[in-house]
Amino acid sequence: MSEKTAKAGSIRTLARILPYTKKALPRIILGMVAALAAHMLALSIPNFLRGLVDGITSKTTFDQILTPVLWVLGLGVLEALMVLGRRWLVLTPGTHVEANLRRTLYAKLQNLPVAFHDRWPSGQLLSRSTQDLSLIRRWLSFGLVLLVANGITIVIGLGVLYSYSWILGTIFLVIVAPLWIIGFRFEKDYHITARKSQDQSGDLATSVEQSVHGIRVLKAFGRGGFITEKFARDAAELRKTELTKARMVSVLWWYLSVIPELALGVSLFVGVWLMQNGQLTIGGLVAFIFTTRVLHWPMDSIGFLLSMTIDAQTAVERFFEVLDEPIGIDDPNKALKVEKLEGRLVFEDVHFRYQDAPESEPDLLSGINLELQPGESVALIGVTGCGKTTLTALATRLYEVTSGSIKVDGVDIRELNRIELRSHIAMAFEDATLFSASIRENVLLGNPDASEEDLHEALAIAQAQFAYDLPEGLDTKIGEEGLSLSGGQRQRLALARAVAAKPAILVLDDPLSALDVDTEAMVEDALRTVLKATTALIVAHRPSTVQLADRVALMQDGKITAFGKHSELLATNEHYRFVISSLDAAGELIEVK
Amino acid sequence: MSMHGVQNEEKIELSKEETKAVRARSMRLLGSVIRPVRNRLWVSLALVVGAQALRVSLTWLIATKIIDEALPQALKGSFDMLWFTVIAYLLGAIASSALISFFVRFAARINQDIMLNLRTRLFRHTQKLSVEFHETYTSGRVISRQTNDLDSIMELLNSGGNEMIAGLLYMIFTAIGLILLDPTSFGIVLVSFVPLFFLTRWFQKNTRLNYRKTRVASAKVIVHFVETMTGIRAVKAFRKENSNEVKYSDLVEDYRAVNAKVIQLFGIFDPGLILIGRITAAVVLLVGGLRVADGDLKIGALLGCVLYVSSFYDPMEQLAMFYNSFQSANSGLEKISGVLEEKPSVEEPTNPAVLAEAKGHIEFDKVRFAYSNGKEVLPEFTLDIPAGQTIALVGTTGAGKSTLAKLVSRFYDPIDGQVRLDGYDLRLLTDENLRRAVVMVTQEAYLFSGSVADNIALGKPGASALEIESAARAVGAHDFITALPDGYDTDVNKRGGRVSAGQRQLISFARAFIADPAVLILDEATASLDIPSERLVQHGLKTLLADRTAIIIAHRLSTVSIADRVLVMEHGRIIEDDSPAKLIAGTGKFSKMHKAWRDSLV
Structure with a gap:
């Protein structure tokens, strides 16, 4: 890509943020004006110095000195007011833009399908929502404003220098010009290294996260030292990159500080020579020196303002990477409504493959046909990794079928709004996600209007009575910021949550795996009453769970290969016996020695 | 209440003894990471002292030597002094820039060594701490110690530290230059310290309070965000999206409001500094101009005074900001030193037995x-x-x-x-x-x-x-x-x-x-x-x-x-x-x- 198209691209990328800044834009532009005015005031001060210096003789009166000083004072105060004005104009709208973008991103992320979240680690999303957006805010209310104002100031400032002496102005310009080339070159190289260091520190954060979440494994194998060494090596790599960055910065600093000084030194010499020839007054020279000082900061700042702009561009890019993502699983244009669901759930020739699955791989689900009558409960059986969990996720459109259809009471689930569909179908997942809220809120999540009785009933069915004994009973806060619960306890609460939703259709993914045998038996007894009235699809690994269901569907190679009662299948289907029965290959129960 | 280790680390108001204990241990930690690099720190200090002293004396060179001495001589036709002083100026500029550039590189090496040390030490220590500790302290906090808190220290070292030292020295040398050049002008600057003091104190007091608030508010936004994204299946399955959006929107607004407040404090502080600078410069100019008219002061010296005064306040903003990043790094340091103070409840033996080939009894x-x-x-x-x-x-x-x-x-x-x-x-x-x-x-x-x-x-x-x-x-x-x-x-x-x-x-x-x-x-x-x-x-x-x-x-x-x-x-x-x-x-x-x-x- 040539420099030019890259620049056009970057401006176009940055411009995409405009629709979100509509309200803020007028104030940002006014802010630019204020910034420019402040710079102009600063630039005009040396002119009064010239008048003052040139006018001073032994006969000068107090008034003759006071007038220019008052001018200098007035202009200085006005400059400070302009800076205050710029900040006041620009800062608050900037934070509104940031908050607006943050909400937009969050809403979009909640709307994107689970498949998207499978691909994107939450850390990547978080850094977009935090660092990237605050960078955009700073760029809008600071970088952009000053880039424009300082750019114009440099051009006008050069004009002012010319006005004192065209020769000095030219000398200054010629010596300082390479600074911009150096600046541009620096930006290009620095950008790459900065990105590298961002990635490396992201990797370090991942190592930290894994070393903490996997602490039990590391302890059990005594691999703390091993993983620490690896971490130290990675950290040393980051150090190296950071030092490369520092080296680049130090070179830039060298140029940034030495070049203007060289320009000033040469100008001084030439200036004195000009004075001797009568082409410049002492006041002119003083004003010239002073003006270069005023221009010092705008010139210095161009480098980091450009780098900020490039960073902002990356941030905008990263923001739109998420925002441009198609929703994939969307609500229909004209949604149907189902007042009361009977609970007939039908899978018709359902195919499914993950979008990123290699071509050579067959569909994970290749033609599932399954019909659940209202009130019927069906257990889903198959070897690990055969797609049982995926099938359950299709019913609530957490994933979308690749082809075929799923119908509830004869209505294709794609014809319903997602919110409505999910109010009819409640799920309990194998790994139970609870939110940082009270037990009560967690259990009633799917049915906030439920009565106190419903709540107690759901807890009783899931054998989650332990909740009453927590420090603050059902109002105890749980989750990352609250009390930590054991795996079995979490699973029972998640089950209670699904039950409390009182759905027409219940989808349970191996909901009892973390329970001990006795508790499992109690939960099963209680669940039976619920399942009498509810359509249910239950992923099961154990015969005991299978027995909750009226009938069993056996999954194999992406299809349902057998469907019937547990006892029938056990008698007739060899693969079924293989999957569910603890009978050994020889047909013997694995006996105790 | 005991402040040992990570106990009560969320507490905001501390008693005197508690503050003392916490400060002592974070200073100990600071000392232990600085000790290995202390010789190099002296070198880097020498570098920056040299660079800033040179920088300040260059202005002095322009004012008193070039304008007040070389210029009149040159006007009389003798360019020797001018040649000499301008070349001295150029050499000085090159040397000062080289020193600064070298300092940046040198300081980065020290900072990175400190960070590497702290990072691996904390990682190693958390790996050593027993499972019991991890279970009660929760993974979120362990991770945040090793990411956020370390980042705040790095920020202090990277930007704050260097710039603060450079800025502070610049101010000191400028003051010295001003005293040497013209004590009267320095007297005027001294008077300006009064409003400067009040402005800075107002700024620090307000930012410190609000700074803590932003950290709390932003942590809430992050926690809610992460919880939603990691639990997205349950969010969708139980239709939590709308209530989430409402709650998140509130959290975002809380954060925005308090953040805007902090930013606005800067928005007042910075123009305040400019205002003080401009007024002081005008007074210096007035008093100096009168004395030039009386022949008590040379033109170049006046120029030097005005240049000194108008750049004197520039580093103030960095100094004030440094105070903030110091605050946040300090609270990070306090928490990190708390974790490092935790002893593994399962300790390594001092005189270990050697079990060469375990049988398993x-x-x-x-x-x-x-x-x-x-x-x-x-x-x-x-x-x-x-x-x-x-x-x-x-x-x-x-x-x-x-x-x-x-x-x-x-x-x-x-x-x-x-x-x-x-x-x-x-x-x-x-x-x-x-x-x-x-x-x-x-x-x-x-x-x-x-x-x-x-x-x-x-x-x-x-x-x-x-x-x-x-x-x-x-x-x-x-x-x-x-x-x-x-x-x-x-x-x-x-x-x-x-x-x-x-x-x-x-x-x-x-x-x-x-x-x-x-x-x-x-x-x-x-x-x-x-x-x-x-x-x-x-x-x-x-x-x-x-x-x-x-x-x-x-x-x-x-x-x-x-x-x-x-x-x-x-x-x-x-x-x-x-x-x-x-x-x-x-x-x-x-x-x-x-x-x-x-x-x-x-």
Whole structure:
């Protein structure tokens, strides 16, 4: 890509943020004006110095000195007011833009399908929502404003220098010009290294996260030292990159500080020579020196303002990477409504493959046909990794079928709004996600209007009575910021949550795996009453769970290969016996020695 | 209230002694990271002193030498002085820039060394801290110590530190230059210190308060965000989107409001500095101009004074900002030093015994265990497990099975009594020594990012591909692994979501297999396996456990079939202890459980 198209691209990328800044834009532009005015005031001060210096003789009166000083004072105060004005104009709208973008991103992320979240680690999303957006805010209310104002100031400032002496102005310009080339070159190289260091520190954060979440494994194998060494090596790599960055910065600093000084030194010499020839007054020279000082900061700042702009561009890019993502699983244009669901759930020739699955791989689900009558409960059986969990996720459109259809009471689930569909179908997942809220809120999540009785009933069915004994009973806060619960306890609460939703259709993914045998038996007894009235699809690994269901569907190679009662299948289907029965290959129960 | 370690670290208002204790320990930490680099710090200080002194004297050179001396001489036709001074100026400029540039590089090296030191030290220490600590402190906080808090220190070192020192020195040297050049002008600057002092104090007081508020507000936004994204399935399944959006929107607004407030403080402080600077410069100009008219002051000196005064206040903003980043780095440092102060409740021996080749004989000798909150889990008991024996531990949730297992793998130490391996108290063995002999596999089959092969090799770093494959074969994981897109080289992170819970567990079994320990503990390690996989594992276990000691905890009694001996636990006590056959034949609890289990099978 040539420099030019890259620049056009970057401006176009940055411009995409405009629709979100509509309200803020007028104030940002006014802010630019204020910034420019402040710079102009600063630039005009040396002119009064010239008048003052040139006018001073032994006969000068107090008034003759006071007038220019008052001018200098007035202009200085006005400059400070302009800076205050710029900040006041620009800062608050900037934070509104940031908050607006943050909400937009969050809403979009909640709307994107689970498949998207499978691909994107939450850390990547978080850094977009935090660092990237605050960078955009700073760029809008600071970088952009000053880039424009300082750019114009440099051009006008050069004009002012010319006005004192065209020769000095030219000398200054010629010596300082390479600074911009150096600046541009620096930006290009620095950008790459900065990105590298961002990635490396992201990797370090991942190592930290894994070393903490996997602490039990590391302890059990005594691999703390091993993983620490690896971490130290990675950290040393980051150090190296950071030092490369520092080296680049130090070179830039060298140029940034030495070049203007060289320009000033040469100008001084030439200036004195000009004075001797009568082409410049002492006041002119003083004003010239002073003006270069005023221009010092705008010139210095161009480098980091450009780098900020490039960073902002990356941030905008990263923001739109998420925002441009198609929703994939969307609500229909004209949604149907189902007042009361009977609970007939039908899978018709359902195919499914993950979008990123290699071509050579067959569909994970290749033609599932399954019909659940209202009130019927069906257990889903198959070897690990055969797609049982995926099938359950299709019913609530957490994933979308690749082809075929799923119908509830004869209505294709794609014809319903997602919110409505999910109010009819409640799920309990194998790994139970609870939110940082009270037990009560967690259990009633799917049915906030439920009565106190419903709540107690759901807890009783899931054998989650332990909740009453927590420090603050059902109002105890749980989750990352609250009390930590054991795996079995979490699973029972998640089950209670699904039950409390009182759905027409219940989808349970191996909901009892973390329970001990006795508790499992109690939960099963209680669940039976619920399942009498509810359509249910239950992923099961154990015969005991299978027995909750009226009938069993056996999954194999992406299809349902057998469907019937547990006892029938056990008698007739060899693969079924293989999957569910603890009978050994020889047909013997694995006996105790 | 004790402030030792991580206790009460969330507390905002501290008493005097508490503040003292916390400050002392964070200063100790600071001292310990600075000590190794202290010589270089002096060098870097010398560099920046030199650079700033030069910078300030260059202005002095322009004012007094070039304008006041060389200029009049040149106007009279003698350019020697001008040549001399301008060249001196150029050389000085080059030297000062070179020093600054060198300082940037040198300081970065020091900062990075400090960070590397702190980073690895904290990482190593958290790895050493016991599981009990991790369970109570929660993963979120451990991670935030190692990311956010370290970042705040790095920020201080990177930008704050360098610029603050450079800025401070610049101000000092400018003041000195001004005194030398014209004491009267310096007197005027001194007067300006009065409003400067009040402005800065106002700024610091307000930012400090609001700064803390922003950190709290932003943490809330982050926590809510992460919780939504990691629990997105449940969010969608239970239609939490709308209520989430409302709550998140409020949190975002809270953060915005307090953040805007902090930014606005800068928005007043910065123009305030400019205002003070401009007024002071005007007064200097007025007084100086009058004295020039009287012939008491030269033009160049006046120019020098005005230049000094107008750049004198520039570093103030950096200084004020430094104070903020110092605040946040300091609170990070306080928390980090708290974590580092935590002692592992399971300590390394000072004079370790050496157990060269463990046989696997385990003894519990009058062992009693209670959690640090005093809750007794295991009342005093004695138990002897001969080398090579396979033990099944059964009982309801909370009976103390896992605790017993964790005592053997020394996740905890007993309150009273001894746990011995081949006659050695576990507390006498080094961690490395113990872990070579004892390995535990839990229900939670955590996979680290990297390939499947890497994850298996964690059990034996440096294992060959052949060893890895045969371990996978032994536990029945080989088939599904070869079916993955890249076989053993498949990155578990990229497709980690798609490796089912059962498959994870098989990988973690292979990990244990390759470690080849004398004592193997399986804590609910087969819970997520489906029956065919469990069957494969069972077959594998028969050979795997033949010549080693094993403790197996399982809800499902199928595992008991391969045990030599069954221990039934209830409320922390072992209530039955015999061979499985005898227990089944008897009338005890195990006999009943076994019957119920058999009935449930078909």
